[in-house]
Amino acid sequence: MSGLRTTLEAGLQALNLPLDDRQMNLLLDYLGLLQKWNKVYNLTAVRDPAEMMTHHLLDSLAAVGPLLRQTQGRALQLLDVGSGGGLPGVVIAITCPHIQVTCVDTVAKKAAFIQQAAASLKLPNLRGLHARVESLNALSGQGFDVVCSRAFASLVDFTRWSRDALTEGGIWMAMKGKHPADELETLTAEAGAVDVFHVEQLQVPGLDAERCIVWIRPVPPAVA
Numbered sequence: 001m002s003g004l005r006t007t008l009e010a011g012l013q014a015l016n017l018p019l020d021d022r023q024m025n026l027l028l029d030y031l032g033l034l035q036k037w038n039k040v041y042n043l044t045a046v047r048d049p050a051e052m053m054t055h056h057l058l059d060s061l062a063a064v065g066p067l068l069r070q071t072q073g074r075a076l077q078l079l080d081v082g083s084g085g086g087l088p089g090v091v092i093a094i095t096c097p098h099i100q101v102t103c104v105d106t107v108a109k110k111a112a113f114i115q116q117a118a119a120s121l122k123l124p125n126l127r128g129l130h131a132r133v134e135s136l137n138a139l140s141g142q143g144f145d146v147v148c149s150r151a152f153a154s155l156v157d158f159t160r161w162s163r164d165a166l167t168e169g170g171i172w173m174a175m176k177g178k179h180p181a182d183e184l185e186t187l188t189a190e191a192g193a194v195d196v197f198h199v200e201q202l203q204v205p206g207l208d209a210e211r212c213i214v215w216i217r218p219v220p221p222a223v224a
C-alpha cells in the first residue's frame with residue numbers, strides 16, 4: 001500500500017490537486033474496496049492495484065480540477081451515468097464533499113457496490129442508484145447540475161438519454177480518450193440543440209494515453 005500511496009501523492013502533485021490525509025486515505029480505501037468486490041462482482045477488467053491506481057483513480061482525479069473550474073467550486077448535484085464501480089463518481093465524492101454525487105447503473109450489483117462504498121467510507125454525499133438514466137428524472141423528481149460519464153456511450157446516446165436529468169442551466173461532462181472528432185460531427189448532425197462549448201485535453205500522471213473532457217450544454221429552444 002505504501003507504493004500506491006507514493007504514486008497517489010505524486011499524481012496529486014502533478015495534477016495540482018491538494019487533498020488532505022483523510023481524503024488520500026479514503027481514495028486508498030476505495031481502491032481496496034474496488035479490488036475486494038471486483039473478485040465477485042467483476043466491476044472492472046483491470047485487476048492489478050498499480051494499474052487501478054493509474055487507469056482508474058488518477059484518470060478520474062484528472063477530471064476534478066476541470067470540474068471545479070467549470071462549476072466555480074459551488075455546491076451542486078452531479079449524476080455519474082453508467083458509473084460501474086464508481087468512476088469517476090466516488091472519486092468526485094471523496095475529493096469534493098460539497099458536491100452531492102449520484103452514481104446510476106443499470107446493473108444492480110454495481111449500484112449496490114456504490115451504496116456499500118458510501119457506507120464503508122462514510123460519504124454522506126454519495127449514493128448508488130439502480131435505474132436506467134432515461135427514467136431518472138421521473139424517479140428522482142430532481143434535476144442535476146452536471147451529468148457526467150466516463151467511457152459510457154457515444155456522445156449522441158449520452159446526451160439523448162440523459163437530457164431530461166439535467167436541470168435548467170446544467171451541463172454535460174463526457175470523459176473520453178482521444179479527441180472524438182467523428183462523434184462530435186455526428187452529435188452536431190443528429191442530437192441537435194446542443195452546444196459543445198469546450199474540449200479539454202487532460203494529462204493523466206503515469207498514463208501514456210490521450211484523455212479529454214467534452215463539455216456540452218443544451219441549447220434552449222428559440223422563443224417564437
